[in-house]
Structure formats: structure tokens, C-alpha cells
Amino acid sequence: MKDDPGYREAIEEIESIVGEIENETVDVDMLTEKVKRAASLIRNCKKKLKKTEDEIKKVLKEFDDEEAGG
Numbered sequence: 657m658k659d660d661p662g663y664r665e666a667i668e669e670i671e672s673i674v675g676e677i678e679n680e681t682v683d684v685d686m687l688t689e690k691v692k693r694a695a696s697l698i699r700n701c702k703k704k705l706k707k708t709e710d711e712i713k714k715v716l717k718e719f720d721d722e723e724a725g726g
Contacts, residue, residue, distance in 0.1 A: 664702050666697040
């Protein structure tokens with residue numbers, strides 16, 4: 657279990673955790689840890705999405721500025 661997996665790996669791990677919970681295959685003693693792990697992965701995914709969104713906006717703004725000036 658990596659602390660900071662890539663986006664795709666994080667989504668796959670979240671899906672796995674959700675599946676375990678839905679199928680009631682998570683030992684009750686591990687449930688809290690699984691939920692905490694899923695929450696951490698979700699936070700990291702949100703950060704990655706926000707960063708990507710900001711970078712795309714920056715590129716598009718640069719492109720628009722070039723178009724307006726060019």
C-alpha cells in the first residue's frame with residue numbers, strides 16, 4: 657500500500673475498499689483503518705484534480721493571450 661499512489665492506482669484502491677465494505681468482507685476491526693485510507697486517497701485525488709485543472713487553465717490562458725496578441 658503506497659502512501660501517495662498515482663491517480664489511477666488511488667481510484668482502484670478506493671474501489672477495492674468500497675467493494676470490501678459493500679460485500680461485508682472487511683473485518684470490523686479493520687473497518688476504521690479502511691475508511692481512513694479511503695478518505696486519504698480521496699483527498700489526494702482531489703488535490704491532483706485541482707492541480708491538473710489549474711495547469712490546464714494556465715495553458716489555455718497562455719494560448720488565449722497568444723491569440724489576442726498575435
